[in-house]
Amino acid sequence: MTAMRRAAAVILAAALAGCRGTVPERNVDPALGFSAILVQGRFLAPAGEAGSGFAALNLEMEGGETYRLPFPRKETALYAVEPGVYRLFPTRNLFGHPQTHLRVTVNGRNYTVPFPRNILRLDPITIKPRKMVSIGILEVKLSQPPGKPASVSVTLDDSVAARRKLVEDLIGKMMDPNVPVSIRDNVVQWTRALDQALVDIQESQDVKPSYKPSE
Numbered sequence: 001m002t003a004m005r006r007a008a009a010v011i012l013a014a015a016l017a018g019c020r021g022t023v024p025e026r027n028v029d030p031a032l033g034f035s036a037i038l039v040q041g042r043f044l045a046p047a048g049e050a051g052s053g054f055a056a057l058n059l060e061m062e063g064g065e066t067y068r069l070p071f072p073r074k075e076t077a078l079y080a081v082e083p084g085v086y087r088l089f090p091t092r093n094l095f096g097h098p099q100t101h102l103r104v105t106v107n108g109r110n111y112t113v114p115f116p117r118n119i120l121r122l123d124p125i126t127i128k129p130r131k132m133v134s135i136g137i138l139e140v141k142l143s144q145p146p147g148k149p150a151s152v153s154v155t156l157d158d159s160v161a162a163r164r165k166l167v168e169d170l171i172g173k174m175m176d177p178n179v180p181v182s183i184r185d186n187v188v189q190w191t192r193a194l195d196q197a198l199v200d201i202q203e204s205q206d207v208k209p210s211y212k213p214s215e
Contacts, residue, residue: 021058021059021066021067021091021092023068023070024069025079025080026078027182027183028080028186029189030080030130030189033083033129034081034130035080035083035128035130035133035193036079036132036133036190036193037059037069037079037081037125037127037132038078038132038133038135038197039069039071039072039077039079039136039137039166040071040074040076040137040138040166040169041055041070041071041072041075041137041140042073042074042137042138042139042140042157043073043107043139044139044140044141044142045107046143049074050073050107051107052105052107053073053104053105053106053140054070054104055071055104055105055140056068056071056091057069057088057089057090057091058088058090058091058098059081059086059089060087060089061082061085061086065086068091071137071138076169078132078170078187078190081127083128085127086124086125086127087124088119088122088125088135090102090115100115102114102115102154104140104154106140106142111142111152113152113153113154116155116156118155118156119155119156122156130193131197132167132193132194132197133197134163134164134167134197134201135158135163136162136163137156137157138154138156138157139154139155139157140152140153140154160204164198164201167197167201168198170187170190170194171198174188
């Protein structure tokens, strides 16, 4: 392959990756102007908590950034993102087209389900400069009734309790001696944003879902 063809291949790969979305950084200084979001994954098998799992959604700003968000199992992830107004969407293929189905992994096995409509109906997520938004816990539940094939359901728990839990998880990491120093130091840098996120959550109410019921 000539140098020109190699360069063209690199440019094409970068363009396709941009259409698909990139995973945001997890250890970024808020002083650089980034905002942050908190997410977590919960993977349930018929016998209880799954030993492993993977699921990802896209976080997209209209006419702006597109992020691909993995939801780590039993771990609260702090992702640094650009400020803006976002929505949660299906992940996209290499050519930037949204996928109609969501692919998840539970205990090493892959499953495909229609993309949950309740996630598409969520209100836009406003993320202000240097602020933090706790999005919630993505729950992937595997069921297998006797004599029937396995089925998977996916929901986003964005209740007050779930969002508060994520903030408290990060605050707890500041004082946990078992957490690597680099992670503790990064969380400390987000102390002000964490405190404000906790206040915002405590002031909100679990009165109704944040999406519009289908008619």
